[in-house]
Amino acid sequence: MIRKNAPLPPVPSALRLTRTPGAGPVAALEIRTGDFTFALDRATATARLTLADNPALTFTLSQLTTEDGANLTARIDTLELLETGPLRTVIRATGFHRGAGGPPAAPPSPAGYGRFDILLTLYAGATHVEIDHALAPLSEDPAKNREREMQRFRSACIPVRFAPASASRTTLQLTTESRHLLPGQRLFQHEDNAWTIETANATGARAEGILLATPDSPSASATSTAYATVRDFWQQWPKAFSAAPAGDGFDIDLFPTLTLSSTNPYASRKDEQIWYYYLRTGAYEVRQGVEKSHRLFIGWAPSPDSAHTIARALQTLPVVLPPLDYINATQIDDPMLPPMSGGLFDDWDRAFLAATRSYFDQQKENRWYGLLNWGDWYGERRYNWCNHEYDLPANLFRQALRFQDPEMFREAVRQTTHLRDIDVINHHADPTRIGLKWKHSVGHTGGYYTPGAETDMHLPNGGRKDDEFFLGRSTPGHIRVTSFFQNHQLTGDPRALEAGRKITDRLLTDPLVTNPRYKYITAREPGWTLVNLAAAWRATADDRYLAALNRLADNVLLKAEGHGVWLRPLRANQTGGDIKTGELSFMVAFQTAGMIEAWKLTHRDDIRQNITAAARYTADNLYRSEYRAFVHSPSRTRTQTPRAGGLAGNNLRYIMAYACTLDPSLLPAFREPILDSFASTVANRQWVGTKQNPDRPYPHDITSAFYWLNPDQTVMNTLFGDDLRNPANREKILKRAAPASVFPPNSARWEEDRIGD
Template identity: 25%
Template sequence: MLSMKIAVQDRSGLAGPRPVTGGVPVREGAAPAGSAFVLHTAAGKGVPLQTRVLARWKDGSARWLLLDFATAVAAGGRADLVLSTAAPAAAAMPPPPSPGPALSTAAGGAAALVDGILEVGLELTLADGTLCHAVLGEPAVEDDGPCRRTLLWRGDFRTPGGARVCQVRLRGSSYAGTSRLRLEPLLLVDAADGILMHLRSLDLVVRPAGLTATGVRLGGEPGWSGPADGAVRLFQRDDESSELQGAAGRGGKAPGWAELRLGERTVAVALRDFWQQWPKSIGVAGGALRVGLFPSFQAGDFDHMEPWYKHAYLFSENCYRLRNGQSRRWDLWIDTRGDGAALAAAAQAPSLPAADPQQAIDTGVWDDIAPAGTPAMAEYDPWTRNLYDAYCESIRHERDYGAMNWGDWFGERQVNWGNHEYDTVNQLLIQFARTGDPEYFHTAEAAARHSAEVDVVHHVNADLAEYFTQNWPTKGYPPRPGMVHEHCVGHVGCFYPIETVRKLLVEHRIGDSDRPYLCLDPFNLGHIWTQGLVRYYFITGDAFVRETVEAIGDNLARLVEDGIYDFAIEDPHFGRAAGWPLLAMAGAYELDFDERYLKAMRNLVDRALARQDPHCGGWLYQLYPGHCLCTTRKHVGMAAFILSILVNGLSRYGQLTGDERIPEAVRRAVTFMTNDTWVEQRRGWRYTSCPGSAFHGQYGVIVMAMVNAVRLAGDPEHLRILRLAWEAKFDDLKKAPPPGPGQGKAYTGTIYGCPEAAGLLARLS
């Protein structure tokens, strides 16, 4: 039977009841198929509850459960509840409060109708000034329970003549007992031809239906209020400055809300992460509220944002540039009887349930880590919090914001957006699981949505496929959805001529070569992650993120099944070209335990084990110039971090399957790595097998490989080395690094493997 403690913490600064949505893990067998669930306050009072099983264990019992309920929380406080299983006949709960605002499709499919009083439409203006409207089909019902109803509209932007432009979606959720609802518009660039889509603007328009607006108020400092029949907007020019257009006034970080007066009723609208996703706008025109998701602008409006290679990729004259296959979503809230400031505060920090950390970890879905707050973690908890704070401070200091940037970090190789190398999302969500602190989740959420929407290829047309294959022909790897871009100028490339990017990297001495690797193609499998996205899906039930993971997993499985692509098996980068895909397919496998992924992983594992040297246990390759600077002859071996990635992929496969070959293969591989690159005096590892390569300390993926070796094989020498390395790493990072470009990579690369190492060493001690 299930009995799990649940906490809801307020981060909005508002007191009172609020809708709560989120997933919690359940240990195997605790909630068999057919179980009913009940929720009570700590005092034993029943709470109306809606549930949906997101994933099941192999015995059919619930593994992840999506909860919907409402609860009151004090400002800055928390509410404690208990989730339990009950026989269906005994699961009667108090009746839910009154239904939330009604959602339906307006006549003609051009808009969604809210409570019969508002029409919500989407308008896109092309580069030539053509105004296109979103034409929505009949909505699909995603959830329909006593606490939340969610509809999904799919459609297209079409020109006045009916020509299709690209895909649009709109997800709407209403919540019982509240006048608030959530809208999530999504733009997916899947044009039939062309590589870059140029658009002047994309607006979400909220029009009164059968009512006349009499007044408008825009939030912020200085803010504005006036009649609804004028044309005034607040324009967020960058992350630090905003201005009124059509009226006088300038400000800073605008809160992104507006109120529309309809007779005796006030309707409020708020866009989450308004200034973080600059440029943005919110205003009134002709009696309707207009939210500029990609607001119109004038050429030169953003020329002050330097360096050019960080921001300018998005803009061309007075247009935005989006690459085919990209998408972007926004999180907008409407209160049909609301207060704009309160709505914006709530939208900025939506409530979610957090399972008791010890109970969540005991389910087995979070690996063998230790919860925060225990005596064994007394030193580790402030240490890891300090690193997280430094990561967040670096985002602020470096101003890593923007319409397509928000959620990511900048500065990989000085000029690239990081695209969350080493799976920033996963590391943040592990901290959420350990602590139950929603701050970690909200930071992870921005990262997850960026990764799924911006960095993944969701569509490939003939023009984009030709661009990829002509510039980076890759045998056995046809361009298709599910490809993922690594760290890159502009996140996905194609915005600048290839020679422009090459010149940029040469000027910054990237790779110490006149032919540096440009990171512009999506064929590199050494930078692909799903584990964080899968966990984000389980915590939110976000269907688009699940769809994205399935596309990534399908692409990787097809690469293996086709049997043509070689995964760079004769290249010193094979370790990560196979290791990260192994971990990514393991993440996709977690969705439904689809055996297809295990079969594909088995194929890759077989290839890797066949290439492992039977004598020394390593994978031996002549090193590249960047991995060996010797001039008379290059050394043979592998970079320690690359070998570790392969070890981690093999280990995850072994954990999932119990393959008896894996423990010994991992033991031999880690023994090779320690013999080859471990520096006892400095308690860390060299970069590569070349004795002249730089000392790289205790990199996260190497620490994780040591943890996996100790878990699987139990070699005392590996444990001794892990302890030494951990002590050195812990001591070196008691003072967090200062903010600067690339700190996102430094944070994720550093923290990778740390929760697992801390948990393992605490347990063994």
């Protein structure tokens, strides 16, 4: 925090950029600020950091060892300046790792392997470079990629070396975890809670991910300390720092060699599907399309103590949040009520905050860590990762702004980064697959296990086969993009914007959007696609997205035939036999939420009428006055659990309330269902749904129950704000609630039947 009237820091020395021209593209770049200089040579993909007359520090952008043991080095194909100015410069380098020959001129020159995309950021007055290193394991030869969906490689690192000053050899002292790292030694974070320096017989729990390097050079008038730090080092295990055998530097092992005591420590491990599925072979095994990134820093500081202090500070993403009234004034998103705005709104906010705290607790206790896992949660169907089906980071971004909570914001960035890196097909031999997002699968992407073989894992799937969770599948009903656009708008991350556009562009080709006669699975497919198209248009103003939104809205209207939703054929387990067609609870809610987003952009009257018709369908078929809550199926003879809050209840009440703002004549009929179901939610602590411990909710519902929190509170405030805030009305409103006996006991812990043994 900056105190009022605190003295301002000195004005930093502006960045000065020099380009060295080449025969074609720029051959080299140099950026200076004060005594610090950063230089990048395009031909060798080597960067140099110098501070005053200290020995030069150099690093190659990336090195990779293939599955068959070939050592490849980054070779730059494209070099861009994304941003230049006196305060910040951002360089982007992309290419492949190749052998000594560089780009393959013609067969039989071997193709490169491992596409890299590296952002290098320099700041005025700072003596470090920020590196965003992304690696996509795939061959430069598309034919090889077509032969192999699952890709393997042994290791990848950033080698850092110190050049001798003049004729005097520089000696180097490396320190990590308060221990000296001797030439040839490696600190290996091989689990989230265990690191080892084998030849030093040293062990520990969670390394902070900082290495200090102090050169001792006779020619330097004063010796500074270099440092390297990897953000979320142990959380993204395996990780390592290795001292170069020659004693002249170290390697930052982003993907360290997977050996411990000369063996693979990850073979045949318990709970393999949680932590070891991509490590079990002794090589990194990932599905084509993954592009894993790491954020790290390399720099200079005056002393070991100051180097450590700076490195620790860089490990935490700095967050500055604008005031809520400013955000609302921009009108870039739905208006947000101030947090804890009084009365029953406080209960609502406390429920969300408690659910979020529970998420962080479960993240720690269940150890949702690992290089491919960090930023996601495990156990959606006992054996799989969730892939943030309901876009939790989008809600965390919104509520971080509303509650002015930097940790929510940081978690949203982590989760969006995971979604972009792991759960989306970023590159592929088949261009029609680029932009697909995997639904919740074993190992995030599927592809690690053969259905019905190798394993006794069985994932509940409504009586149907569970093959899709092992093989991986993408459907529009499980695709979300809002958090990518939010991340770009709030942090400037260029790859977040690219991911959001990539996914949305792929949606434009889906039959759901292109074929008006397409019979989608449930109403949530068009609903979430409308939400995605609206978010993409707001972020980019690309009229292709708005045109697709209008076409899809037309398709929804065509199938709904005035009923609000398509009355599709129901499966046998979705009805008690009294009806054959209709739509289920949260599917109705999410289609209508998508149409609400479409209406906000278009103000089409036919869309408005569809929203109100869907609300009427909800009131007539999915609300049960005897429960003062909703049910899942429109069937009257099906045995059902009442749903006041959670995925179904909160969202159905939201669309009914929103419909009243579009057509006030609905309010007399809808007032009782809205207030009664809300009271049942508050009084019975049903915020995250039924059959759950409200103090430890299923993470799925932390977002699905609260996804529309901001517009939901806004419409409830519009309709009933004074009543909900007035302390004198509290007991009167809560008396509307159904008795606790209507709902199953709030005691089930979702982990008991969802987490592996």
